[in-house]
Amino acid sequence: MTDHLQVQQQKLELPLGFRFHPTDEEIINSYVIPKVLDEAFVTAAIEDVNLNKYEPWELPEKAKMGEKEWYFYSRKDRKYPTGIRTNRATGVGYWKATGKDKEIFHPPLTLIGMKKTLIFYKGRAPTGEKTNWIMHEYRLESNKELTSNPSTATRTVTATKAASKGEESPPEYYS
Amino acid sequence: MTDHLQVQQQKLELPLGFRFHPTDEEIINSYVIPKVLDEAFVTAAIEDVNLNKYEPWELPEKAKMGEKEWYFYSRKDRKYPTGIRTNRATGVGYWKATGKDKEIFHPPLTLIGMKKTLIFYKGRAPTGEKTNWIMHEYRLESNKELTSNPSTATRTVTATKAASKGEESPPEYYS
Numbered sequence: 001m002t003d004h005l006q007v008q009q010q011k012l013e014l015p016l017g018f019r020f021h022p023t024d025e026e027i028i029n030s031y032v033i034p035k036v037l038d039e040a041f042v043t044a045a046i047e048d049v050n051l052n053k054y055e056p057w058e059l060p061e062k063a064k065m066g067e068k069e070w071y072f073y074s075r076k077d078r079k080y081p082t083g084i085r086t087n088r089a090t091g092v093g094y095w096k097a098t099g100k101d102k103e104i105f106h107p108p109l110t111l112i113g114m115k116k117t118l119i120f121y122k123g124r125a126p127t128g129e130k131t132n133w134i135m136h137e138y139r140l141e142s143n144k145e146l147t148s149n150p151s152t153a154t155r156t157v158t159a160t161k162a163a164s165k166g167e168e169s170p171p172e173y174y175s
Numbered sequence: 176m177t178d179h180l181q182v183q184q185q186k187l188e189l190p191l192g193f194r195f196h197p198t199d200e201e202i203i204n205s206y207v208i209p210k211v212l213d214e215a216f217v218t219a220a221i222e223d224v225n226l227n228k229y230e231p232w233e234l235p236e237k238a239k240m241g242e243k244e245w246y247f248y249s250r251k252d253r254k255y256p257t258g259i260r261t262n263r264a265t266g267v268g269y270w271k272a273t274g275k276d277k278e279i280f281h282p283p284l285t286l287i288g289m290k291k292t293l294i295f296y297k298g299r300a301p302t303g304e305k306t307n308w309i310m311h312e313y314r315l316e317s318n319k320e321l322t323s324n325p326s327t328a329t330r331t332v333t334a335t336k337a338a339s340k341g342e343e344s345p346p347e348y349y350s
Contacts, residue, residue, distance in 0.1 A: 015219050016205045017197030018189065030191045044190050 020045040020065060024104045027138050028113035035073055036140060046071040055090050056120050056133035093122040095135055104138075111141050195220040195240060199279045202313050203288035210248055211315060221246040230265050231295050231308035268297040270310055279313070286316050 022031065034041045042048075047064045051074040054062060063070035076086045088095040095118040104113040116137040121128030197206065209216045217223075222239045226249040229237060238245035251261045263270040270293040279288040291312040296303030 014189075014193065015195075017195055017201045017220065018193055019196045020192055021194045021196045022192030026192045045192065 028104055032138055046073055048073045095120050113140050203279055207313055223248045270295055288315050
């Protein structure tokens, strides 16, 4: 991991101690909106990935950078071709939402996006076994200008890993 | 503040969402040790400042970068010429230690430094009025090779501001 991180940081020529640590607002405005508008949009920090194809512990090596958390763009997969429910299953488990979605504001009052927190369970619902992997999924708040055009209706998400309880304590800068 | 940050980030050509967010170990190994060894050591993120000369609310504009926390190098000032107590008074108040110093390890077991947490009080001890300004002070754990040479015995500190309760909620990435 460390070697991988160093290679990535060298590409960006980041001085030591600098990290990708965006605020929720920056994620929406600077990373989700440009991606929704242009699927070809690429960044130094966020890799395109199909989150249904990988287990959470396979994600770190797919990421462009990151030590304790990793960022990805992923298209949402429909659970059924005719439905709107999102398929969040992987080969051996599934991501399940927890808590209430958090509203993301452009100060002071403009609602620009939503953040959903999900936990990974091994097995199949409803009998899956809870793990310590957490994901935060960012989406735009409905905006006709962006989402009425089918070609720009790509949903994007961001995945984050919380340190497993048995492994190590969370770093201080963990959000 | 935002303009100031952007100017600084442009100098470093940091992509949006990248920040100076070092771990405690990185601060000691990559920023405190080089500074102790060579007072002329400069970095993109940490400004030299005399922390006795400025009130905490004057520090943000002295910093090289930062939004919610700011990093500084500062020589320790002796309270009395013959003593070892540190003078942490400013013009209108003083920094007072709180809690226990935290040990900083190079994994798994090498103690490399200590982190002291201080709170700023307005007025004079012991009747000062507590504020919401917090500082974390990093120092090397006694190391003869570094500290036996008087010219390299510079103590360095790092100042951090916690969001004032009345102002705004702490950012998610706040350590």
